[in-house]
Amino acid sequence: MPSVNFKVIWPDGDQATYYSPSTIVHEHLVAGGKYSQAEFDQRIHSALNAASERVYKKFGYYCTAASAELEKINRKLQFLREQEIVGEVRVTQLG
Template identity: 35%
Template sequence: MPETFWTVRWPDGTSEQLYSPSSVVGELFEPGRAYPLPEFLFRARIAMERASDRVRRVHGHPCRLALGQLAAIEAAAARFAEREDAEVACLDISR
């Protein structure tokens, strides 16, 4: 399971590097594409849950780093929940 780092740009223009213990984010996000906030959150939840499940299959326990990253993503996204036009751009995915 290759660790993967991905960079997003939040609706306020700030960029943040995110972590996944698995390359699954590459299956759900495309660099250079922006996603409406609800879709971004939906995809992020799927990605982090799949990543955690992959760790569970190999190591016998869920990945707390993936679940922690999901919690951080949800907290960051909550700042923009009132903005109907909020989009999050995937800038880069690296392994």
């Protein structure tokens, strides 16, 4: 199953690279896309949960890497909320 790395720039200027175990992330995000934090949150949860489900259907277990990436993203979104930093999340690369 092909995996995908994607890069984002957060509203506070931080840049990060994340992993999806499936190309299904292409159905939820686009390179060059700009999303509100709430929309990015919804899209990335849908994407990584769907990716983990694909792994389950193929191998019989859910992808712990997808869960770990969601946890990192959740922590970042929580930090932004706590710091009252609002802005767009930009997807700079989706490969």
